[in-house]
Amino acid sequence: MDEPLDLDGFLPYRLAVLAARTSRMLAAAYQARFDISIHEWRIIAHLAQASPVTVRDLAARTDLDRPAVSRAVDRLRLRGLVEKAPVSTDRRLVAIALTGEGQALYGRIVPLARAFEARLGDADAQAALMAGLDALDTELDAMEAAARAAGDRNADQSDGDGSSANQPQSGQP
Amino acid sequence: MDEPLDLDGFLPYRLAVLAARTSRMLAAAYQARFDISIHEWRIIAHLAQASPVTVRDLAARTDLDRPAVSRAVDRLRLRGLVEKAPVSTDRRLVAIALTGEGQALYGRIVPLARAFEARLGDADAQAALMAGLDALDTELDAMEAAARAAGDRNADQSDGDGSSANQPQSGQP
């Protein structure tokens, strides 16, 4: 090895740090006022968009693992923000939806989220960044597909549940 | 509120999900083989670049909070990968450096990291994404500076330690 990695020029690192920072700053807009964690907000936002949703689908859509979703949903349920119902066609499934109270809370947070996003740069800059992220998404999909096609043992092991969780996500662009 | 937020078009969300996914897939390249967590890798990578470093500076550079750094460093120390030494000029400080073993491990992971990055898109695409991320970084800095200048009570509270941790980071471009 000739030179240490230059972290500031290393894309995965740069992406991770800025994403964490962005999340933290957005969360600052709603956490103290509404006592909602990042995971909980993400779940609420998805439920507001498509409802009811199963744990499995919610996990895929939010890029969270299923225990995390299950627990976050239970926390939200304790606060009357979401409700769960069995699915008659498949008794394994649980249908999760926002309550009226959850909808109201969502409506109060959305303006904060929009205002925050508006400060991240003008429309052109944001469009450019989104295009870059879309391209990255495509590359990651390709990498995962290649790993599956190769039947590579290491990749199979490390992708494990992640691969199956991502599959429906890729199917819903 | 007229319409629910379109999460796929919401930049902070898109960024968070792709960053998490990227990190997870990169981590898959080294976690099973070397039993190194994402935080630990980040710390090792920084120590390989600049050493010795204090917990404070390491926390700032890795965008982690100080307890997390302190603990990760202790885990790495238990494995003989890093060492700690007091700083004679300021007894509060602890100087952290990679051991020979830590350097060797770093050297084995770097090719994996580089190979992973190379698969994230061609040089032009990556450069465009990095440019977008740099612009975002600038916006986030500006937002934090504005919050501090306004002396806004809410922003001060939620930024708290984060602001002071980010300060040296901004000063080392």
Place this chain on the structure above:
DNA sequence: ATCATTTCATTGCAAATGAAATGAAGTCAA
């Protein structure tokens, strides 16, 4: 129909994390 396998949501366990607290050391003002 039976049985093997897969899928689902939840739970258990151990480890990690975040916020607050702590005690030591340093800086600054009077």
Place this chain on the structure above:
DNA sequence: TTGACTTCATTTCATTTGCAATGAAATGAT
């Protein structure tokens, strides 16, 4: 010099998370 205040790394405490396990339900093969 003393005392107030700040900074540092670590620890405590409560909570969350990740992985594995679990039991129920569904699917597929025979």
